[in-house]
Amino acid sequence: MSNTIVAQLQQQHTITVLVDNHPGVLARVAGLFARRGYNIESLAVSVTDNPEISRMTIVVNGDHRVLEQITKQLNKLVEVTKVVDYTETAAVERDLALIKVNAEAHHRGEIMQIVEIFRGRIIDMSDKAFIIEVTGGTEKLDKIIHLLEAYGIREMVRTGIIAMARGSKTASRTGRDTE
Amino acid sequence: MLMSGAQILLECLRKEGVTHIFGYPGGAVLPIYDAIFDCHDIKHILVRHEQGASHMADGFARSTGKVGVCLATSGPGATNLVTGIATAYMDSIPMVAITGQVRTSVIGKDAFQEADITGITMPITKHNRLVKRVEDLASAIAEAFYIAKTGRPGPTLVDIPLDVSRNQIEFDVETDYPKQVNIPSYRPAGPSGRVPDLQMKKAVQLIAEAERPVLYVGGGAIASGAQAEVTALAERTNILVTTTLLGKGAIDETHPLAIGMLGMHGNAYANHAVNNADLLIAVGARFDDRVTGNVEKFAVGARIIHIDIDPAEIGKVIQPDVPIVGDVKNILTELIKQVQPREATAWNDQIMEWKEAFPLVYPNDGNLYAEYAIEQVNEIFDHDAIMATDVGQHQMWAAQYFKCNRPRQWITSGGLGTMGFGLPAAIGAQFANPEKRVICLSGDGSIQMCIQELMTATVYGVPVITVIVNNRSLGMVRQWQEMFYEERYSAVDLQASPDFVKLVEAYGGVGMRATTREQLRDALVKAKDVTDRPVVIDCVIPTMEKVYPMIPSGQSVKEMMLRHDLEQVKASVHADGETWSFSDEERVLEQVVEVGATGAESAE
Numbered sequence: 001m002s003n004t005i006v007a008q009l010q011q012q013h014t015i016t017v018l019v020d021n022h023p024g025v026l027a028r029v030a031g032l033f034a035r036r037g038y039n040i041e042s043l044a045v046s047v048t049d050n051p052e053i054s055r056m057t058i059v060v061n062g063d064h065r066v067l068e069q070i071t072k073q074l075n076k077l078v079e080v081t082k083v084v085d086y087t088e089t090a091a092v093e094r095d096l097a098l099i100k101v102n103a104e105a106h107h108r109g110e111i112m113q114i115v116e117i118f119r120g121r122i123i124d125m126s127d128k129a130f131i132i133e134v135t136g137g138t139e140k141l142d143k144i145i146h147l148l149e150a151y152g153i154r155e156m157v158r159t160g161i162i163a164m165a166r167g168s169k170t171a172s173r174t175g176r177d178t179e
Numbered sequence: 180m181l182m183s184g185a186q187i188l189l190e191c192l193r194k195e196g197v198t199h200i201f202g203y204p205g206g207a208v209l210p211i212y213d214a215i216f217d218c219h220d221i222k223h224i225l226v227r228h229e230q231g232a233s234h235m236a237d238g239f240a241r242s243t244g245k246v247g248v249c250l251a252t253s254g255p256g257a258t259n260l261v262t263g264i265a266t267a268y269m270d271s272i273p274m275v276a277i278t279g280q281v282r283t284s285v286i287g288k289d290a291f292q293e294a295d296i297t298g299i300t301m302p303i304t305k306h307n308r309l310v311k312r313v314e315d316l317a318s319a320i321a322e323a324f325y326i327a328k329t330g331r332p333g334p335t336l337v338d339i340p341l342d343v344s345r346n347q348i349e350f351d352v353e354t355d356y357p358k359q360v361n362i363p364s365y366r367p368a369g370p371s372g373r374v375p376d377l378q379m380k381k382a383v384q385l386i387a388e389a390e391r392p393v394l395y396v397g398g399g400a401i402a403s404g405a406q407a408e409v410t411a412l413a414e415r416t417n418i419l420v421t422t423t424l425l426g427k428g429a430i431d432e433t434h435p436l437a438i439g440m441l442g443m444h445g446n447a448y449a450n451h452a453v454n455n456a457d458l459l460i461a462v463g464a465r466f467d468d469r470v471t472g473n474v475e476k477f478a479v480g481a482r483i484i485h486i487d488i489d490p491a492e493i494g495k496v497i498q499p500d501v502p503i504v505g506d507v508k509n510i511l512t513e514l515i516k517q518v519q520p521r522e523a524t525a526w527n528d529q530i531m532e533w534k535e536a537f538p539l540v541y542p543n544d545g546n547l548y549a550e551y552a553i554e555q556v557n558e559i560f561d562h563d564a565i566m567a568t569d570v571g572q573h574q575m576w577a578a579q580y581f582k583c584n585r586p587r588q589w590i591t592s593g594g595l596g597t598m599g600f601g602l603p604a605a606i607g608a609q610f611a612n613p614e615k616r617v618i619c620l621s622g623d624g625s626i627q628m629c630i631q632e633l634m635t636a637t638v639y640g641v642p643v644i645t646v647i648v649n650n651r652s653l654g655m656v657r658q659w660q661e662m663f664y665e666e667r668y669s670a671v672d673l674q675a676s677p678d679f680v681k682l683v684e685a686y687g688g689v690g691m692r693a694t695t696r697e698q699l700r701d702a703l704v705k706a707k708d709v710t711d712r713p714v715v716i717d718c719v720i721p722t723m724e725k726v727y728p729m730i731p732s733g734q735s736v737k738e739m740m741l742r743h744d745l746e747q748v749k750a751s752v753h754a755d756g757e758t759w760s761f762s763d764e765e766r767v768l769e770q771v772v773e774v775g776a777t778g779a780e781s782a783e
């Protein structure tokens with residue numbers, strides 16, 4: 001296969017991994033990715049409605065074969081209850097960014113307009129800078145970040161994608177989809 | 180009854196049917212050793228190095244199918260197990276490693292002899308766990324055994340802090356030890372799992388359509404105990420069977436349908452068969468790169484049926500046409516029922532022609548070669564001995580020439596290729612099979628990696644017979660340097676080695692040296708009579724011998740190298756021997772024996 005075709009098959013996947021909430025589980029999952037040479041684009045972890053279960057949302061790059069291997073290898077970890085790939089599913093994906101941007105007096109109006117268009121919020125303000133909070137999909141965040149770069153971004157942090165399927169479908173504890 | 184964690188541990192092991200623990204004491208396992216002091220039904224074997232304990236547990240497991248158990252203290256004791264755990268992991272061997280850990284109150288504080296062994300072994304265990312409360316110990320042990328032996332087997336590790344094994348709680352093994360383990364997130368396919376109907380139908384059809392089928396059988400068939408099924412399927416369909424290094428014994432190797440090992444050092448005819456096949460039925464085999472070489476060029480004309488218990492193996496290396504996830508024995512039982520009988524065809528004849536053209540041969544010139552020694556082991560021990568090997572050329576010769584008639588007769592480190600594995604693995608196998616003879620075929624390099632276990636063998640009266648294929652060289656590496664690095668022999672010379680005969684005598688065993696065929700035969704016959712201590716036979720062979728056939732790493736059958744003197748050697752085999760000889764090499768042999776002797780003198 002030529003490299004261009006391979007490149008086209010490369011795709012970004014958002015997967016959700018339900019794991020037992022034990023110490024060390026994050027290390028197991030992260031270690032698996034490192035060991036097998038899978039690249040993590042982003043990773044978000046938190047507990048779920050069930051305190052014994054944690055939910056990891058991982059964004060990875062790879063063709064469908066790589067993704068199949070990732071899913072199968074994750075499933076082999078004893079503490080992994082379920083792996084869901086949201087690539088083919090209608091799902092809501094959100095990422096949250098905090099952006100500390102230079103805000104000289106003569107730029108403040110412009111910046112506030114941008115924030116409004118992107119439905120962000122200014123959550124801190126000093127004489128030199130704003131902290132902007134903005135939520136959305138990756139593309140939306142990338143766009144606002146690009147626009148704000150013109151003023152000088154001093155610091156930025158993003159949570160990484162979290163995702164959930166639309167509709168009543170859930171990634172449930174029992175390993176079955178409850179419709 | 181009020182019991183300490185250590186006592187609970189032993190109760191649990193007893194409940195799991197453990198008969199042997201291979202271990203070594205230390206501070207963090209003092210309570211466990213104190214409990215062992217009172218325990219008379221489980222035999223504790225004191226090794227001389229924890230690596231030895233891990234390989235013994237592994238050899239015990241490989242030769243029986245039971246879970247092997249090893250025990251070490253925290254820190255250095257635990258890290259010494261690591262090579263053995265990784266070895267078992269790569270070859271899917273069921274094993275439970277128990278390690279001591281520093282007290283829970285000081286974990287994470289760089290306490291004396293603290294090592295994060297669950298962290299260290301995360302990538303080389305099927306699962307591991309640090310037990311923080313004595314209340315959790317019994318369930319942790321039950322889980323460790325359950326996970327190690329179910330599904331695709333593998334090693335597990337339980338890390339027990341000092342205070343956990345010392346603390347006491349009320350415990351009754353009959354009521355408090357889990358009778359059944361239920362881990363919702365762990366649901367391996369089992370020996371009686373559901374057989375996927377649709378895939379089975381497809382497999383049956385592919386077999387019916389195939390003109391040039393080959394069965395490619397691996398370690399999964401051994402794990403599954405499926406020799407009868409593999410043989411029955413082959414016989415019903417007249418499909419020839421090639422086995423991987425770890426599949427040896429999945430069919431009696433003297434069976435007319437068995438064509439031996441495939442892969443890098445596999446039989447030429449097995450490789451030709453696979454390369455020309457139109458259907459490859461992979462049974463509990465994982466398309467290792469030593470088998471496939473260049474995957475793009477491997478069995479290109481063949482459709483592939485892949486039977487494996489581990490879903491992650493399906494499509495990992497090669498995308499099969501028919502994937503079947505399940506236990507080999509279970510799947511084959513069903514397949515045998517459904518598949519149409521087939522007669523032997525011209526394809527079978529073709530493979531036999533290749534066998535005639537490219538047989539496995541070595542010079543019949545009167546000199547002593549490893550191949551000869553291995554054939555003599557077959558013969559003198561009535562094709563009944565268990566064979567454990569180390570890693571290198573001698574291992575490959577053993578793979579080619581040792582003939583298994585049953586599973587679990589062949590014990591070798593395939594995936595990790597661990598030098599030092601052979602002797603302790605043989606000792607472990609001997610503990611598990613007191614009625615069998617166990618041979619360790621080693622190299623002059625490998626044997627020195629765990630040679631201290633000769634002492635363990637002497638102390639426990641273990642009559643393992645080690646044949647050291649002594650080529651004064653790290654032969655396998657030397658072979659690569661000769662072939663692929665312009666004979667720039669870098670760090671492979673072992674001229675300076677101890678006198679192995681004296682060494683084993685110092686350990687309390689029996690030592691013999693063989694430089695001729697007669698001496699080798701005599702030594703093996705004598706060794707057969709030794710039943711209470713280890714024997715070492717220093718079997719001196721020429722340094723420049725190479726393992727053939729060979730498919731260079733990452734290449735294909737096209738690039739397979741055969742001995743350049745194949746025709747001559749074939750002729751010598753048919754003649755009555757001594758048709759020609761390497762006179763130079765004979766001279767080398769004599770020199771070597773002297774070097775061994777002087778080496779020993781100067782050490783005195």
Ligand SMILES: Cc1cc2nc3c(=O)[nH]c(=O)nc-3n(C[C@H](O)[C@H](O)[C@H](O)COP(=O)(O)OP(=O)(O)OC[C@H]3O[C@@H](n4cnc5c(N)ncnc54)[C@H](O)[C@@H]3O)c2cc1C
Pocket residue numbers: 269270271330331332396397398399400402403422423424425426440441442443444445462463464465466467469470486487488489492505506507508570571574575592593594595596597655
């Ligand atoms: C110096 C050297 C040279 C080597 N040269 C060769 C060579 O020429 N040829 C060769 O073959 N090997 C060679 N090897 C060994 C090689 O590295 C691999 O270890 C070996 O090929 C793997 O064998 P396998 O495919 O049978 O897999 P194994 O590692 O035995 O794996 C078994 C497979 O079966 C599956 N399985 C387990 N239990 C079950 C069950 N109950 N039901 C169904 N499936 C199950 C597992 O999931 C796994 O996929 C060499 C090794 C060394 C050190």
Ligand SMILES: Cc1ncc(C[n+]2csc(CCOP(=O)(O)OP(=O)(O)O)c2C)c(N)n1
Pocket residue numbers: 569570571572573574596597598599621622623624625626648650652653654655656
């Ligand atoms: C622990 C370990 N270290 C290094 C190697 C690399 N290696 C593979 S074969 C080999 C040479 C083995 O020498 P010997 O035991 O004498 O066997 P021979 O090939 O000479 O038969 C080496 C160094 C290995 N497999 N294992």
Ligand SMILES: [Mg+2]
Pocket residue numbers: 571622623624648649650651652653654
């Ligand atoms: Mg050697």
